[in-house]
Amino acid sequence: MAEMIEAQHLVYRYPPEIGADGKPGAPNPPTLRDVSLTIRKGSFTAVLGHNGSGKSTFAKHINAILLPEEGTMRVDGMDTADESCLFAIRQKAGMVFQNPDNQIVATIVEEDVAFAPENLGVEPKEIRRRVDEALKAVGMYEYRNHAPSQLSGGQKQRVAIAGVIAMQPDCIVLDEPTAMLDPKGRQEVMETIRRLNREQGITIVLITHYMEEAAEADRVVVIDSGEVVMDDTPPKVFSQVEKMKALGLDVPQVTELAWELNQAGFAVSPEIITEEECLAALRALLSRASCAE
């Protein structure tokens, strides 16, 4: 089977708040309205959308933290509504959250990485092996005996990723993992994610507000008020600069530059997402201009 995640016509609304009189208030509008999305194994997908568009709500459906009101969510062929598959699904699709401080459970790095395998009842020897392997995969092996409070934000987030890898998942869903990090930490985390995807073939779903991060994915999905509104490769999505702006999103700076030039009548394709591509296009443009003189 090639599909890791299959969401079909997902509809979800949060339960209404309980009022002061103890009765539930008016029903909330749906947060997810008919989301259908399939994600292939081994792919790297970025999910974009402005604040409150429903990205985190969608992510929480992937490992059955939330269950759909309508529609189905399948993870590696298992329906998240099927309670007997609950832990198999959570083991298959690991989740990393925004704040590393609130997802580290133990007082020692390696104890924290061991948390998930311990819950799964893995043999102590095998836990040891997995912990070492996971810590090496994120480049935190030397810090295995440190207290999490002694680490930087980027290091903590890598420990959180190691904690998920120790479950040996096929897929990792990261909900804005770099939002609280400085540029260095962000780079460390992105490098780790990229390596896991390329070297270990782990399916990555990355929710982010940084367009430069999304540009590294194979596919960009844009969610707006609970619906998938764009779904294509990064160059195809980002080159639609006007549509992205209308959705309240930015595009990478280089794409914007290329697009502006394109709009001004220069022969530059707006489907540019990396600095190298931009540089090459500008060079080509300049040499053509100097030839024409």
Place this chain on the structure above:
Amino acid sequence: MLKDITIGQYFPGDSVIHRMDPRFKIVCTLLLIVTLFAGNSLWTLVIGGVFVLLVQILSRIPGKLLWKSLRPILPILLFTAVLNLLFVGDDEVLWEWQFIKLTMGGLQMSVFMIVRIILLIVGSSLLTYTTSPILLTDAIESLMSPLKGIKFPVHEMAMMMSIALRFIPTLIEETDKIMSAQKARGATLDSGKVMERIRALIPILVPLFVSAFRRAEELATAMECRCYRGGEGRTRLRQLKAGARDYIGFAVSFLFMAGAVTVNILSK
């Protein structure tokens, strides 16, 4: 300034005492406490003292640290001493002034109590100084596991303890941040009358609580995502395993305590 507080102080090391199975350490400490309280002869204290001194030397924990752990209870020590001096008495009067009467018995008793409390504090400090909090929780969970039979939530207790330990530095850091934020808005936290100071704490405690609840919710979700389902069927990375050394250590401690109790009985 809050960062200087360390709770459940642990001083990493590689001594025999550090490496001893934490369950045995806890049991030995309990034995010491019981012996100190049960015994009422000078010899019990001497033997207990030698034992504590021996452990201290083996653990290579500097005496200065132990003194630090004693300092906060000095007032209590003084109070106990004075109480015993005044209210315990026998016929051998040493000094008398109006209704105050100091006797030999009172003096003996107060010295006795002071030494007893000091040994108690130093003994249990040696336990926490040489055992990492995580091992301590594991050991408590393991020692209390028979209570599972009567439906006592042993695993849950241990989990709560270790999460609390994990979040102490995080919450201290957060308190520091909130305090700076409130000071920047003109709050005065370290001056004024007691009532004013207490009132000044409210704008610190409220945001701290709100954030603690938010953290708790996020942590719960993260734990569920990592397949947490309570203690059932859970294995551990670090298995507590008692070796020959632990049994020997326990036997030595036991002999000490048994000796102390025997001497106590014989000396009557």
